[in-house]
Amino acid sequence: MLTAFNGQAQFFKKLKKKIDQKVQQTENKIENKIDKGVDDLLFGNDSVNDATPIVKEESEMVESKDSMYYDNQSTFKTYSKFDFTPGENLLYFEDFSNVLIGDFPTSWHTNAGTEVVKLEEFNEKWLKIGAGSRTIVISEIANNLQSDFTLEFDFVYDFKMDEYAFKRHFDVILSDLEDPYSYLSKPYKGNFYTYLRIGAGSGGGGKGAILYKKTTSRSTDASTKQPHAVLSNKTAQPYQKHHVSIVKKDSRIKMYINSEKVIDMTQAVQPDELYQTIRFASNVSPANQHFYISNIKYAGQVEIPTSLFHNDSYQAHGITFQSGSASLNPESYATIKAIAREIEKNPENSYQIIGHTDSDGEYDDNITLSRKRAESVYNVLINDFNITPDILSIDGVGDAQPLTNETTATAKAINRRVEIRKI
Structure with a gap:
């Protein structure tokens, strides 16, 4: 029984009501005269800081307050139609907590330089991906491809969407390539492949969430593109954390950005074409613009069980x-x-x-x-x-x-x- 917690819940409801009233009174008094810094301090930073994030060396790191990322009831409610659940068998997770600033994970492979940095906004480590074309192989994923899987990661970008860039995209690529470490300069190498793209460019690569399927028969090639506010709108701002969720089940692939399903293709994979690896690729044209990737989570066993409570x-x-x-x-x-x-x-x-x-x-x-x-x-x-x-x-x-x-x-x-x- 949780009588104490019930009483506590009622207490916090009453407390919240009083706080809301006080906040409203304060807002009426100060109107628009208060500056942004004080406003953020009193009510939380719901706006985006346009300044370049501070990237510190590990010796300079200091603890800061937990990010308020999705730490409110209203934002949690926006996920009410979100139907993604990760696979039950977690096979790989990486948040770079064991990687030194400036280094690259020792078990990963790439054809171009990239490094782990600390973003002060989130007090977390991220893989910084900059200008040029690169292929990234996460060995623990590439060597353990499941026929069905879920893949999740967070991403941040440091550019404004209305700033021109011919190419700005990050891809997850499924292919028939037997050796994931071969052809690192050709990320889409293979007789057939399917890639999922986070695109934020103005030209080649496009904007929005994109799925492209190349098959051994051109008649079964397919593609789909879905604009998304954080990738397409000119008002989209940098330095915000976004979550990508992907599920492959049989020939179907679904992709979500934050709470929204942006891709759902039932024939994203040809039944007679066997994929053998997953690789990641990026292409960014401006030298001073970057993607940041972290909290990568890969899981198998995506079957929906008849009951969640195995062995109670x-x-x-x-x-x-x-x-x-x-x-x-x-x-x-x-x-x-x-x-x-x-x-x-x-x-x-x-x-x-x-x-x-x-x-x-x-x-x-x-x-x-x-x-x-x-x-x-x-x-x-x-x-x-x-x-x-x-x-x-x-x-x-x-x-x-x-x-x-x-x-x-x-x-x-x-x-x-x-x-x-x-x-």
């Missing part, structure tokens, strides 16, 4: 949070929705929400964080999906129950999870 427990890797925070990332919405629907099928049961962290940080801090994360999921289930509080309980065990004892970025991502246990 579900390890929800699709629920993610801001680093060191209990603030849910909005792409968690679809996974929480699936859990809610499963609970609704069996309302006579009780369920425990258990937060798990990786081994980074102090033990006591991890216990506290894991419990707060479980509480965040609990609140969404009752407030957004009307699950009866009486059948839910929470716990946080920190890093005491790891699924793996390895210390790689992928292993840490596997251990960071929310478990829903039928009790």
Whole structure:
């Protein structure tokens, strides 16, 4: 039973109402006289800073407040129609936390220089991709191609959309190339391939989300293009984090940018043409413009199970949070929705929400964080999906129950999870 938490929820609702009233009063008093810096301090920075992001050497890094990326209820609600859930078997994760600033991951391969940097806006490490054409091979993905998979990553760009560039795009390429490390100067090498593109150029490459399929028979070649506000509108601003989600299931490929499905092609892959690898490619024409990529997540086992609770427990890797925070990332919405629907099928049961962290940080801090994360999921289930509080309980065990004892970025991502246990 969570009587205490119910009371706490009511308290915070009342507190929020009072804060909203105070904010309105303040806005009426200050009107438009307050400058942008103070406005950001009081009400949060909803605008975009046009200044170039500060990129620091690792020795100069300092901790800053958690990014407010999607850390509000209204933005979380925008994902109400988001139906992407990641594969259950997490095979690879990379946030460059173990890569030094200025370096390149040792297991990756490329034909052109690129490096890991720290973007001060997000207090995270990113792969900086600049001018020229390049191919990138992530060995752990290229050598472990699943017939069906999900792929996710975050991207940022540092240019304005109304600034001319002949080519500005980042591609995910599926092909029949047997050796992913060959023809690095020719990213689209192969008898047949399908690529998914984030395009923000003015000429070659186009703007928006693009899928192109080349087959061994020209009659079955296909393409589709969908404009998107963050890639096409002249008002789109730099230095904002966007999330890409891709799912391949049989011959069908779907792609999402933030909460919107931008690509859905049922015959994106020819049934008789076997892809053997995944590679990444970029082409940026201006020398002073860049893409930044991070939080790459690759998973298999995309089958939709008849029941989430195998052996009365579900390890929800699709629920993610801001680093060191209990603030849910909005792409968690679809996974929480699936859990809610499963609970609704069996309302006579009780369920425990258990937060798990990786081994980074102090033990006591991890216990506290894991419990707060479980509480965040609990609140969404009752407030957004009307699950009866009486059948839910929470716990946080920190890093005491790891699924793996390895210390790689992928292993840490596997251990960071929310478990829903039928009790």
